[in-house]
Amino acid sequence: MLSIRRKHYRDTMTPLEAELAPRGRGVSRLHRQPVWRSAGRLADLPRWTGSAAALTFLTLTIGYGIVIGGHGRLVSDSLLSAAGFGIEAVKLSGQREINEFQILEALEIHEGSSLALFDANGARERLNEMPWVKSASVMKLYPSTLQINIEERVPYALWQRGDLVSIVNESGDVITDDVDGRYANLLLVVNHGAQRRASEINKALEKVPSLRPRVRAAFLISDRRWDLQLENGISIRLPQDNIDAALADLVKMDEESGLLSRDVVAIDMRLADRVTVRLSDEAAEQRKVMTGGKGRSGKKERDT
DSSP states (O other), X not given: OOOHHHHHHHHHSOHHHHHHSOSSSSOOTTTOOOHHHHHGGGGGSOTTHHHHHHHHHHHHHHHHHHHHTTOHHHHHHHHHIIIIIBOOXXXXXXXXXXXXXXXXXXXXXXXXXXXXXXXXXHHHHHHHTSTTEEXXXXXXXTTTEEEEEEEEOOOOEEEEETTEEEEEOTTOOEXXXXXXXXXXXXXXXXXXXXXXXXXXXXXXXXXXXXXXXXXXEEEEETTTEEEEEETTSOEEEOOSSOHHHHHHHHHHHHHHHOGGGSSEEEEEOOSTTOOEEEEOHHHHHHHHHHHTTBOTTSSBOOOO
């Protein structure tokens, strides 16, 4: 339905215009603007429009190539670093056994890495996978600092089974098999299952501080009781029960007679009513010579 304006327009057209005009909607072919006339409007655009369009096209082309080539992260890191958001400092706290190089290696910080795109969650997971790390936190301090907080596992004892020696925590969990001289002061527990009961013998030895430094190793025997090996080679056979009382008696005998400084091979304290001492072969032979081969009762002396 024609509007009043369009109806008036059609009434004022010449017969030729009316004949050329379409019967439906649209603009008459006589009044249509040629394509070259529309294109002529480009001349009205600013002179820098072409350069801007070319630069935009070039930028989009380069961006597309970077994305397709997998270099988007690298370029973004470089741009952010140039803008002042590069990682320039790493602050560490809580580490004692782990050296700084190991931590930096786990963080995977590369030249030109930006703080904004740094994967803190991934870094924290890699740190938590390190043997000495109990827990770790990674915080971004803008504009350019990483704060790393480490909680380490506490070395409690050395555990030997066969030729393999490991550092374990108080629960007996293995921390690492990388053992050096820094851990020589830890008690060495030997045999399978000894790592889970290391706290048992350690706490008993803590009650006799004069004896603890002289103990080189503790052997778990049949998963029931302990044998101690002193630094001078003497073996102390402890009872299954009442370890504290047996160690107290041993220290008392040593204070009274210097027992642990004598030429002794083993001291058996497994029986509650007696202590059996075994002399070395040389000491036993000397004693036989001194006593004429007899003990105090006149009977032949035997190693006990």
